[in-house]
Amino acid sequence: MTNPIADPLVEVTDTDAESRFVDLDATPEGVAFVTITRAARRNAFNAEVIAALHEAFETLQGAEGVRVVFVRGAGGTFSAGADLEWMRDAAEHTEADNRDDAMQMAKMLKSLWDIPALTVALVEGGAYGGGAGLAAACDMAIATADAKFSFSEVRLGIIAATISPYVVAAIGPRNARALFATGKVFDAAHAEKVGLVSEIVADAAALDAAREAIAREMMACGPIAVAESKKLVEDVAYRPVEEVMEETARRIARARVSEEGQEGVRAFLEKRKPSWLA
Template sequence: MELITVTRDTRGVATLSLARAEKHNALSAQMMGELEAAARALAEDDSVRVVVLAAEGPTFCAGADLGWMREQFGMDGETRKAESRRIATALEALVALPQPLIGRVQGNAFGGGVGLVAVCDVSIGAQGLKMAFTETRLGLIPANIGPYVVARMGAVRAREVFMNARVFGAEEAVRLNLLTRAVPAEALEAAVEAEVAPYLACAPFAVRDAKALLNALAGGVTPQQVDFAIDGLAARWETEEAQAGIAAFFDKRKAPWA
């Protein structure tokens, strides 16, 4: 793998890292494919007891890769849907991990990056980071990540930030239920370790069964919800508004409504 790294320690803790720091860990087609493959491989590894989702560099994830977005400009609707599904399947693979998934969010997360934070069982963020659902500024909607972030945040909290692209900080992300805790950047490593350590004192397969039970009792994101979101984004791409907004973004000028 080129854009994702996986390391394991002797305790059975695996760290799954976004490794495209020079591009602010923006989600390209290749990166999303590697992320899905890595998650599915970890799910099959009985020696792994806890997974930490992390990222290299100062940014956790800037959202969708601009080159990938530009390519979608010229696609037909069905091809665009197939491309759109890449992030949904990557998120689904992370949600399906039988092991606890701990997010180590060291920097900014926008768009799809917020989706990655949302699928973790626990997410610890560094104070000073920024988050936003930026899609509506472009005339798009946060569709593919939508089922997962609404499941995490709840509809009432999501209404505060899901539609307006407002930037919010780590402390507000805690209140919105995206982050579990916000800590000083220098304390992030210790805070993540504090989340990991208790699991290592528990029976590993009892932890897996407890997570499966919790997920079943809580109800999860359904395939129908994912399909509905993908169809909604595909329809939005076809609008004049979205075409104008994305063109303005690439041309580095204000969108018509700004």
């Protein structure tokens, strides 16, 4: 993505439903959209959807000029989690085959986690199981007030394993234990209370308005600084202060003398816009 993007970058065709699994679009300003397009199946995951999402997220990892990535589902539902037919087939597979399937999901989520730009889940309708995990793997999530969530795996006699690193990072161990163990359905207000959701909006129109506001805000941020800030959090989380003091000092020093850091400070002092806003 070395040039501004106006057309879809990824189109993966669902031959069974004669529709696309995932759309990847971006504006010339670098606002990217990853949309699951299985609305008839409530954007449920199967092997093909997971592969398409993985491809889209890996594309965005190496893309130049992307400032923010929005992840959403088509048709008013974020994602219902695992597709029932896919789960039925998995029940007939060996443990080794199921491990391979699970690794594809794990790699897809990690490819989302590793995107340098800010990632934002736009949740409406439902986010269940792996769908809730997908939202947790984003840097932040905005949900409509009527959205519902559940880590429902235990009700099927299985566990929320591949999504657990991202959910625990988002909501903490105690909340994760309670929600994983009960499989209860909870609303957007509870999702915000435990940290799974960053903001609640009234409806789909307000979700679009929030998305536009975030996109505008991200244009003011140095793209390299955004990526380094995300990595900083991952590297210092849950480590004693004494272990990270020297490293954090090195990182801010490096940022201050970097091309982007020099430009940002000079622009502030000269009361002008930095180059990434020009």
